[in-house]
Amino acid sequence: xxxxxxxxxxxxxRFLDNGIERVHYTDDRRYYEQLIASHGHLSDLKxxxxxxxxxxxQRLDQIKAAGLSGHEVSVYVQHGTTESDDTxxxxxxxxxxxxxxxxxPVIRVQRKDAEASGVMLNGVRYAGDQSNRQAxxxxxxxxxxxxSTSFSIWKDSDGRYHQNHPVSEVKDALRKIGQRRxxxxxxxxLYVAQVASGELDTGSLDWxxxxx
Numbered sequence: 001x002x003x004x005x006x007x008x009x010x011x012x013x014r015f016l017d018n019g020i021e022r023v024h025y026t027d028d029r030r031y032y033e034q035l036i037a038s039h040g041h042l043s044d045l046k047x048x049x050x051x052x053x054x055x056x057x058q059r060l061d062q063i064k065a066a067g068l069s070g071h072e073v074s075v076y077v078q079h080g081t082t083e084s085d086d087t088x089x090x091x092x093x094x095x096x097x098x099x100x101x102x103x104x105p106v107i108r109v110q111r112k113d114a115e116a117s118g119v120m121l122n123g124v125r126y127a128g129d130q131s132n133r134q135a136x137x138x139x140x141x142x143x144x145x146x147x148s149t150s151f152s153i154w155k156d157s158d159g160r161y162h163q164n165h166p167v168s169e170v171k172d173a174l175r176k177i178g179q180r181r182x183x184x185x186x187x188x189x190l191y192v193a194q195v196a197s198g199e200l201d202t203g204s205l206d207w208x209x210x211x212x
Contacts, residue, residue: 001025001074001077002060002070003070004069005070006060006070006073008025008050008052009026009027009050010026010049010050011026011027011029011047011048012024012025012047012048012049012050013025013026013032013045013046014045014046014047014048015036015042015046016042016043018041018109020109025074029047032045032047033045033047052077059076059080060073060077062089063077063082063089066087066089068087072084075098076089079095079097080094081094081095081098096196099196100193102196103192103195103196104192106202107188107191107192107195107202107205108188110202110205111184111185111187111188112129115129115181115184116128116129118132118157118177118180119173119177119180119211121169121176122169124162124173125156125157126156126173126176128177128180128181132157133177136170136174136177139151139170140170140171143167144167148167149166150165150166150167151164151165151167154170176211179211180209180212183209184207187205187209
């Protein structure tokens with residue numbers, strides 16, 4: 001967010017890259033407007049003016065005479081530490097938080113992708129993405145309101161139809177989806193820490209749970 005001349009960039013740019021949020025700072029907003037318009041895997045462009053908080057301005061005033069690069073100064077202004085440990089502005093605990101913030105968007109998308117596959121119960125697949133979880137909850141609520149014990153026709157997440165499908169099985173599936181999602185979120189937290197520390201890389205994460 002800070003240039004090598006120790007002044008802030010004018011704009012913060014955010015967009016999704018295959019679902020992963022990317023953040024950049026620039027003086028040239030048109031470059032990113034044209035970039036997103038030209039690539040189908042990029043979406044949800046948001047451009048905001050950069051305005052330093054009081055804390056960020058204080059940090060900039062503290063460090064700008066230290067002779068560091070704009071990148072190093074930017075990390076300190078935003079996160080309260082430099083990446084290098086010999087600058088006089090280094091904080092190991094804050095560096096850990098910064099490193100986690102870098103890897104978390106990629107790992108969160110992987111977790112959501114794993115979550116979406118859902119669960120199999122008695123040969124029927126129930127997707128685990130947010131929209132399907134909501135649809136399952138609505139179907140169960142409707143069945144409970146009418147005291148129904150089965151759905152006359154149930155369409156599963158593979159597009160197959162089932163006659164007289166038990167409401168109890170849908171409830172069990174939703175419960176299992178919730179348990180699996182909780183396990184995946186625990187894995188996400190673990191992997192964020194391990195990737196940030198260099199123990200693992202994002203290409204080797206195993207999202208298998210006991211509920212698969």
